[in-house]
Amino acid sequence: MNFEWTAEEQAFREAVRDAIARYGSPEWGPRDFELTTPELAETCRAFCRALAKEGLLTPNWPKEYGGRDASPWEQLILSEEMHGAFEPRGPQYMNVNWIGPAIMAYGTPRQKELHLPLIANGDVFWCQGFSEPDAGSDLSAMRTAAVRDGDTYVVNGQKIWTSYAHAADYCFLLARTDPTAEARRGISALLVPMDSAGIEVRTIPNIAGAHVIHEVFFRDVHVDASCLLGAENDGWALVLNSLANERIGIARFERSARALDAAVANARQAGRPFGPCEKELAGRALAYNEVARVLNYAAVQERISAGEGPRPAASISRVATVTAIRRTAETSLELLGQPALVDPEADEQLATATTVAIAAGSYEMQLNNVARLSLNLPKG
Numbered sequence: 001m002n003f004e005w006t007a008e009e010q011a012f013r014e015a016v017r018d019a020i021a022r023y024g025s026p027e028w029g030p031r032d033f034e035l036t037t038p039e040l041a042e043t044c045r046a047f048c049r050a051l052a053k054e055g056l057l058t059p060n061w062p063k064e065y066g067g068r069d070a071s072p073w074e075q076l077i078l079s080e081e082m083h084g085a086f087e088p089r090g091p092q093y094m095n096v097n098w099i100g101p102a103i104m105a106y107g108t109p110r111q112k113e114l115h116l117p118l119i120a121n122g123d124v125f126w127c128q129g130f131s132e133p134d135a136g137s138d139l140s141a142m143r144t145a146a147v148r149d150g151d152t153y154v155v156n157g158q159k160i161w162t163s164y165a166h167a168a169d170y171c172f173l174l175a176r177t178d179p180t181a182e183a184r185r186g187i188s189a190l191l192v193p194m195d196s197a198g199i200e201v202r203t204i205p206n207i208a209g210a211h212v213i214h215e216v217f218f219r220d221v222h223v224d225a226s227c228l229l230g231a232e233n234d235g236w237a238l239v240l241n242s243l244a245n246e247r248i249g250i251a252r253f254e255r256s257a258r259a260l261d262a263a264v265a266n267a268r269q270a271g272r273p274f275g276p277c278e279k280e281l282a283g284r285a286l287a288y289n290e291v292a293r294v295l296n297y298a299a300v301q302e303r304i305s306a307g308e309g310p311r312p313a314a315s316i317s318r319v320a321t322v323t324a325i326r327r328t329a330e331t332s333l334e335l336l337g338q339p340a341l342v343d344p345e346a347d348e349q350l351a352t353a354t355t356v357a358i359a360a361g362s363y364e365m366q367l368n369n370v371a372r373l374s375l376n377l378p379k380g
Helices: 007-023 038-053 072-084 092-106 109-120 236-247 252-269 276-306 312-336 344-355 363-374
Strands: 126-129 145-149 152-160 170-176 187-193 199-203 214-224
Touching: 007 038, 007 072, 072 092, 072 252, 072 276, 092 109, 092 126, 092 170, 092 187, 092 236, 126 214, 152 170, 152 187, 187 214, 187 236, 252 276, 252 312, 252 344, 276 312, 312 344, 312 363
Parallel strands: 126 170
Antiparallel strands: 145 152, 145 170, 152 214, 170 187, 199 214
């Protein structure tokens, strides 16, 4: 199997690196993606607008929606380079990877006209209203309700672990629109403006840093019926496809691999022991990162060839990525000792090793998907 990039793909990678050099900042660090201040959020928007003008924000989107019909491989290259540079695009990953494509696939002409140019131009932030406090990892157990009242839905409920809710302009919200239907058949998707009356956002303090995750409360929030994405009560298939896109859209393995390189370099510079045991630790961690990279590539190829619907490789690549990040974090701590807790890159890996096992579907749920979809094992 040949994992080399074509000349065109390598030229695209160089174009991305050039754009980062011209529009980015050498002061970007591992925590800037949190968008902790209004100034950093605006920096993110400005950077995304610059990328959009260069055709580097949504290159794989269709031309009619602001892209240029590039392959998903270019999207992956873009993600690798951006992640490696610590760029603060934050919620733009959701916009570009799965929210925009979901609107393309299921949206009305008006929804496409409203939302897709905003995303393609880098002018908007989204958050994802999926998980709930009492639903665990079972998305179908959600209880947030959207009750139809004429031309509006009245939404009541709570979402949790919502990234970027403090800065978001819109929420891709899942709510139960038919409480009498079978769990997976009574769910609908709503494109909700975050400035709607009745929405409250609270930050959840956590080891990954401020503003990474939030609680979002909906109290008698009136959402126009035109915000319904797809058919009412038929959001499950939409969600399955969207989550598969989300799991392969972020090149976390690239940042993990670069963090491992930094830990090795910093350990040697600090005069820490680096004998055969340490070399073996670093080598094993590197192998895990490369496995995650290759399996992510396999998931991209599956996305190209399989199209819509469940895609087993997405869960396999997610499991590999979580494992790689955990191994990098453990290795960084072993190589650096306690200074790893104040080293920017090592500390981020230590925090990410916890949060990444929950985001985009928990690690355990991904293992269940692998067992069911790839190994054909019985439930339980």
